Amino acid sequence: MKTPPEIIVVHSARLLDHDTGGGDHPETADRLRCIERRLQSGSLAPHLHYVAPEPASHEALLAFHSESWLLRFEEEVLSGRSYIGHPDNQVCYESFDVALLSAGTGIKGVDLVEENPGRCVFCATRPPGHHAEPSMSYGFCFLNNCVIAARYWQSRYNRRRICVLDFDAHHGNGIQTAFEEDPETLYISIHEHPSFSYPGTGYAEETGMGPGKGTILNIPLTPGSSDQKVVAALDGVIREKLEQFRPEAMIIAAGFDGHRLDDMSGLNYSSALFSTLGERVGAWAANLCSGRVVSLLEGGYHLQSLAEGVETYLTGLRGK
Amino acid sequence: MYVRYYMTSSPLTIGPRKTIEEARQLLQNYNFRHLPVVDESGCLLGMVTDRDLRSAYPSSVLKEDDRRHILARIQETPVSSIMSSDNAVLNEFSTLDDALLIFEKRSVGALPVIDGNGKVVGIFSSNDLLKAWRSLFGLGEKGSALITIEMQSDVRFLSRLVALLEELDVPFTRLVRTDGSGREPAMLYLRINTYNIRAVRKVIEKAGFKVHQPEFDPEIS
Secondary structure, three states: OOOOOOEEEEOOHHHHHOOOOOOOOOOOOHHHHHHHHHHHHOOOHHHEEEEOOOOOOHHHHHOOOOHHHHHHHHHHHHOOOOEOOOOOOEOOOOHHHHHHHHHHHHHHHHHHHHHOOOOEEEEOOOOOOOOOEOOEOEOOEOOOHHHHHHHHHHHHHOOOOEEEEEOOOOOOHHHHHHHOOOOOEEEEEEEEOOOOOOOOOOOOOOOOOHHHOOOEEEEEEOOOOOHHHHHHHHHHHHHHHHHHHOOOEEEEEEOOOOEOOOOOOOOOEOHHHHHHHHHHHHHHHHHHHOOOEEEEEOOOOOHHHHHHHHHHHHHHHHOO | OEHHHOOEEOOOOEOOOOEHHHHHHHHHHHOOOEEEEEOOOOEEEEEEEHHHHHHHOOOOOOOHHHHHHHHHHHHHOEHHHOOEOOOOOEEOOOEHHHHHHHHHHOOOOEEEEEOOOOEEEEEEEHHHHHHHHHHHHOOOOOOOEEEEEEOOOOOOHHHHHHHHHHHHOOOEEEEEEEOOOOOOOOEEEEEEOOOOHHHHHHHHHHOOOEEOOOOOOOOOO
16 A cells, blocks of 8 residues: 655745734734644644745746836835735835745745655745735735746746646635736636625636636635535536646645635635545646645635644645 | 716727728728718718618528629618618717616617717727726726625714724725615625725724625525
């Protein structure tokens, strides 16, 4: 019998240094602390290996972001601003460096998987990335970690056909911007319906443009939706789309804010759903792209369900 | 709220003596369905639509001789003979409401917009109206979310709520109120520009407002 793979967590204590100012801000360093505590005290503990990321190179960032944005982001942070563009996007003096490191986690993840495909790689990172646009921060995100990792995968390893699957409760507008005209990538997102939820994008009618037509699959769910609808989508349209696209590698934007206790969305997921998500991702990666998959943390703001969600997701992903 | 901000300015037009075939070519090349017919000074004489043109052309079930005969006549027939001249028009001060009422009443897909001298300055289609409302309502605006608050009978309801949002420094870009007389219950729809909906909800509820949660049957809808 094959032994389940070890789990590699890409993480650094430095990621805790991005300070969002306290108060009511949901995106805090405690999110990562809780995940770490949970993983180290649970049944996965003997199988965990920690690997430190390195900051993303300027070149890797420019695959999605504009030079002017990178300059502005760095300058505003160093000049002592408390937020960038919108009070949602709180920063401290360290935030630029931490965001570079956060973007570097995905890159490290890609290298680790290429070294040894089939490894179970999870980037326990923040700030998150999927709302970040080429020249603008949105929704707690400054650099688009998933897109940067996808572009790195393409340029460094020539894996052209990349699928990003995003199960965060919110639509990843930045990932869609990156991919909507690109025939080599596929973006699949399951999220709360944009009529009710941030960021107000991700309608089912948005399916890609020009040469990228058909490479965006948005699955908006009405508030109150629970596990059953997600599982139906996974085993229906999503599987079909993946089999048709045949990715060479997959990136998972793993957000846990759809949990019923997380009040950043109106979705009603149970913790068990994240195990199912992990199982499906693991199976697809094994069958479709020789185990080349990297998961990156996006949202999840109810600390206990976030930690539990990550643990059940990794348990599912690792397989029996 | 004025159609002039959402219309197609300086639209394609055609002179009355041009032939039906020329009109057809124009509409086909530019993928339009409505063509204003104007005199030398650009004043509106009538409208031709792709539908007018289709009914001018011979049916494909006609005998070949008959078809050829009709097609030859079409080559010589001016558009003025098939245009409609009894047109509803909009002017530079027409509102989106004006347009909506005309679209609702008369089955037309687009309306010419004329200036004080009767000169055609734009064309406004029902699709332009949809786009105008989409933009006014903020649909698809990145970085926003819609929250629904149940209306209360308190006369200072709105001012209290707005003051609270300003105090919180939460920018809101749209505010729509329904009075409950239609099928939609009495609600206040607010498009707010923040991801931190949790913080907004907390403060709003603490101040005595009720954020409405639709009761969907999660596994059916």
